[in-house]
Amino acid sequence: MASTLPSRRSFLALTGLTALSVSLTAACGADGSDTRAADGKVSFAWWNIATTEPGKSLFPQISSAFTSAHPNIVINTTSLENEAFKSKLTATTSSGKLPDVFQTWGGGVLRQQVDAGLVEDLTDLLDWSSELTPVSLQAYQFDGRTYGVPYDIGMVGFWYNKKLFAKAGITTPPSTWAELLDDVRKLKAAGITPIALAGKEKWPGHYYWAYLAMRVAGLPALQQAATTKDFTGEGFVQAGVHLKELVDLQPFQPAFLGAGYATPGGQAATMGNGKAAMELMGQWGPSVQKDAGADLGADLGFFPFPTVDGGAGRATEVFGGGGGFALRKGAPKEALDFLKFFVLENESKLLASNGYLPVVKGAESQLTDANKKVVAQSLVQATGFQLFLDQAYPPAVGQEVNDSVADLIAGKKTPEQVTASITEAAKSA
Structure with a gap:
């Protein structure tokens, strides 16, 4: 069956968007509303799949810690079960709108969103990408460019x-x-x-x-x-x-x-x-x-x-694969600040929850669970890697x-x- 996702050119033609309206959308939220309020507050939407523990409790804790340290930022969180998330994101993508920050597993799905011009190229913005393991970034990279930030990596x-x-x-x-x-x-x-x-x-x-x-x-x-x-x-x-x-x-x-x-x-x-x-x-x-x-x-x-x-x-x-987040094209810079906080400053919490494997170089030494160590070591010794089909x-x-x-x-x-x-x-x- 053919993909229902329009190309960037056909998407613009179908919706009648002009170059001007697209550039204006870059300063707006997923629904086209301005993310920078008159009082100086910045809001952005965050879609994730943390409906089970430990993410169900941990993700809101990390979000609250970030907004407490940055009172001018408001994060509007939507947590959906895996299949419900995929369905909603597919519909949202087809309409040409994406949340400011959204769950992604990379690969062909993300590539189509990138090709449609809907995803932010993070290559020149991730001055901290050298702190992440190459295998964790692999699924979010195309043609030498990076379009996502991983927070978990592993294998089946x-x-x-x-x-x-x-x-x-x-x-x-x-x-x-x-x-x-x-x-x-x-x-x-x-x-x-x-x-x-x-x-x-x-x-x-x-x-x-x-x-x-x-x-x-x-x-x-x-x-x-x-x-x-x-x-x-x-x-x-x-x-x-x-x-x-x-x-x-x-x-x-x-x-x-x-x-x-x-x-x-x-x-x-x-x-x-x-x-x-x-x-x-x-x-x-x-x-x-x-x-x-x-x-x-x-x-x-x-x-x-x-x-x-x-x-x-x-x-x-x-x-296998892991979890990551991508940004819609034109998402506020504070959204990327949040991802840096989520990944680098909370890696210890993610690992301690026993639900995730390290994406930060050297963090594998923090693993205490014997089975997680086996998985992490298998990844280190892997001679080949295939992302979920x-x-x-x-x-x-x-x-x-x-x-x-x-x-x-x-x-x-x-x-x-x-x-x-x-x-x-x-x-x-």
């Missing part, structure tokens, strides 16, 4: 319940796909639900296909497919075949197709409450488990996504990846149909 892997593994007689986490499938069988034989999955939200399911594509076809093949817009290669088909091997074992919790991620009874709660042995999730997994269910504490472990026998990919090639690619392509993989998991599409649908979306984007 399996979080597992050590107690349930032991109950099933599993002494060592699997390192190959064949071993993972065997462990799923052992868990089922012991009466344990092997994996929790938020089937309703689709994006958690795409992690499996993306990682398998990396492990079978190799990271270079995945990157090449993004350029050639052809995902029908045998390696990508085999990724679906291997995912179907897992699905055929019926490893997920009852009613998983209707389950959300952070919702009551959803994936994170199922994992946190000890009702499933594993979940494939990013670095934020433990904090959401605790917020939606319970804290597994010392029973929680982490292992990287397994390799596939005969595959071209390596265990040191990681898949639903963010790395243009929105229409990323959505098709999510939709098609969800259909495969639900038994509605074959591995070949998945690759054909993604290819069609890529060629139409």
Whole structure:
């Protein structure tokens, strides 16, 4: 399917905006209202996805600390659940308006917003970017320019319940796909639900296909497919075949197709409450488990996504991403001041909350959680990095990846149909 986001030129033509009106908008808020009031106060909109802990409490604390130190600044915060945020931001982007400061994962989604002329180029404004790790900035950089500020970076892997593994007689986490499938069988034989999955939200399911594509076809093949817009290669088909091997074992919790991620009874709660042995999730997994269910504490472990026998990919090639913020074109300079305060002056608080991984150079020494240290070390040792596919690619392509993989998991599409649908979306984007 084709992307619905207009180009900068077509956007101006469609809306009838003149160059003068665009330049005037640069001094206005996301809704076109003046951000600099008569009394000298400056206000800006901040959209984020901090609806679960620790961000739910921490983000407002950081915002309040900033406005207390700068009484002339007012921050109008909107916090939305992940999927609701994406939907609202897509609609806002299509209308040519963005919030002053907005959550972004970078990649193809941000690139389209940049190409439409809606995002501030921060390259010459970030005189403190040298304090950030290169890998954390990577997703927000295009053609040597920087368009976002990261506050978290990490990777997707399996979080597992050590107690349930032991109950099933599993002494060592699997390192190959064949071993993972065997462990799923052992868990089922012991009466344990092997994996929790938020089937309703689709994006958690795409992690499996993306990682398998990396492990079978190799990271270079995945990157090449993004350029050639052809995902029908045998390696990508085999990724679906291997995912179907897992699905055929019926490893997920009852009613998983209707389950959300952070919702009551959803994936994170199922994992946190000890009702499933594993979940494939990013670095934020433990904090959401605790917020939606319970804290597994010392029973929680982490292992990287397994390799596939005969595959071209390596265990040191990681898949993931983090969170960041971008500024709309013409956002007040105070908005960038806020991001500097958020990231540099509050890195210790972010890490202490146990919900985020460091983006500031040297801050990894502050990590105390054993599992977070494993994730951070895996990133340090990574020989390749792939951003979430639903963010790395243009929105229409990323959505098709999510939709098609969800259909495969639900038994509605074959591995070949998945690759054909993604290819069609890529060629139409």
